[in-house]
Amino acid sequence: MWARVRKSGVRLRDALRTEPDSRRDGRPHNLFEAAAAYVSACAENDQERIDEAAGWVSPEALSFGVNELACRAVIALARERGEPPRTVARALLGLPAA
Numbered sequence: 001m002w003a004r005v006r007k008s009g010v011r012l013r014d015a016l017r018t019e020p021d022s023r024r025d026g027r028p029h030n031l032f033e034a035a036a037a038y039v040s041a042c043a044e045n046d047q048e049r050i051d052e053a054a055g056w057v058s059p060e061a062l063s064f065g066v067n068e069l070a071c072r073a074v075i076a077l078a079r080e081r082g083e084p085p086r087t088v089a090r091a092l093l094g095l096p097a098a
Contacts (some may be wrong), residue, residue: 029056035065 023040028039034056041049054062074092090098 031057031061031065032068033061036067038062039066039069 034053037053037056038050041047041053057065058064074085074089077092078088081088089098090096
């Protein structure tokens with residue numbers, strides 16, 4: 001039910017927008033674009049961009065994209081540091097080594 005309410009709100013917001021759509025070719029955003037925009041906005045504490053990116057895809061798709069981004073980031077850092085992904089993930093979260 002809340003998903004419908006949220007979707008209706010997003011449609012209303014989009015209908016009331018006065019600025020043109022910033023997407024170059026008018027194609028919809030995919031979940032990875034939404035996840036990248038959402039995570040970078042969270043890192044910069046930019047609530048407006050967070051809300052915008054959250055409206056691009058469903059909450060479930062955004063959650064999947066953020067999870068995929070986290071996995072890829074941990075793997076990349078682990079390779080760069082020459083450490084296991086588990087060690088890198090725990091270090092990023094400030095947890096003691098297991």
